Amino acid sequence: MFLTVLAAACSDERGLPPGFLEQAAQTRPETGSTASATPTPQPDADLPLGTDAASAPAPDGEFEPPILTGQAADDPDSVAEADRATAALVAGVTKDLNLGPAVAVATPAGDAPHQKRAQDRRFDAFRTECARYHQLRKALLPYGQKLADGAATPDERRQHDRIEAAAKAEQQRLSRMMWRGGLTADDRAAMSWIMFGPTAAMPTPAP
Numbered sequence: 201m202f203l204t205v206l207a208a209a210c211s212d213e214r215g216l217p218p219g220f221l222e223q224a225a226q227t228r229p230e231t232g233s234t235a236s237a238t239p240t241p242q243p244d245a246d247l248p249l250g251t252d253a254a255s256a257p258a259p260d261g262e263f264e265p266p267i268l269t270g271q272a273a274d275d276p277d278s279v280a281e282a283d284r285a286t287a288a289l290v291a292g293v294t295k296d297l298n299l300g301p302a303v304a305v306a307t308p309a310g311d312a313p314h315q316k317r318a319q320d321r322r323f324d325a326f327r328t329e330c331a332r333y334h335q336l337r338k339a340l341l342p343y344g345q346k347l348a349d350g351a352a353t354p355d356e357r358r359q360h361d362r363i364e365a366a367a368k369a370e371q372q373r374l375s376r377m378m379w380r381g382g383l384t385a386d387d388r389a390a391m392s393w394i395m396f397g398p399t400a401a402m403p404t405p406a407p
Contacts, residue, residue, distance in 0.1 A: 235339045264289060264365045267372055279376060286369040290332060293366040297339055302331035314389035315397070323394055330374060330395050336367040371395075 213225050230283035267286035272278040293299075304327045307318050317323075346352035352360065 218225050221302055253281050264283075265369050265372070268376070273376070283373060284371050289369050290336070290366045293336070293363055294332070297363070299339060300336040303334075304328045304331045304333050305398045311395075313407040314386065317386060318391040318393045318397070320390070323390060326374075326391055327375065327394055328378065331365060333395070334376060334398055336363055336370060339363055340367060 265282040266272075266277075268278055268282055293303075304324075307323075307327060309315065309319065340360065340363045343352065343356055343363065346356055347360060374395055378388050378395075383391075
């Protein structure tokens with residue numbers, strides 16, 4: 201239950217795991233390599249986010265996409281296939297739960313440099329890309345509460361696992377966007393806040 205573990209680890213006032221932003225800004229999770237310096241994009245330039253998985257043709261059937269590591273994380277065909285699998289999984293869960301359109305949520309304000317940077321309109325496209333991820337995480341909460349209470353039925357457990365898989369796939373897709381070329385370490389720190397910061401405002405299950 202990666203989301204449950206992540207929520208438990210969010211112990212600082214920003215709602216992020218301790219040291220997450222520092223690591224996200226410096227180390228690429230898929231390869232473990234240190235990010236090289238990249239030119240700072242112009243303030244009004246669009247971020248190089250690439251193709252939205254929601255617009256990619258979905259493969260027949262639905263399955264949890266693999267987590268890309270090593271050379272696969274840089275292989276366009278592997279990334280495209282993972283994006284297609286993510287689109288199919290997320291679309292299926294969204295339809296079954298009748299979630300409707302995902303609306304970008306407000307990024308929490310703050311005084312830290314990455315929090316201020318995250319308010320820049322250059323990141324609005326990424327904010328929109330994060331909308332479904334935030335929607336899935338919110339949809340997961342009541343199932344997580346029932347699991348924590350020991351009151352979940354077998355069907356609810358299966359639904360929890362399916363929503364969690366879709367949210368995990370979306371997280372991986374968004375992370376791939378963060379590690380495309382043309383973004384600086386400061387950009388990635390801001391994007392991490394856009395991606396995970398709203399989680400701090402979500403209600404937490406009662407003990």
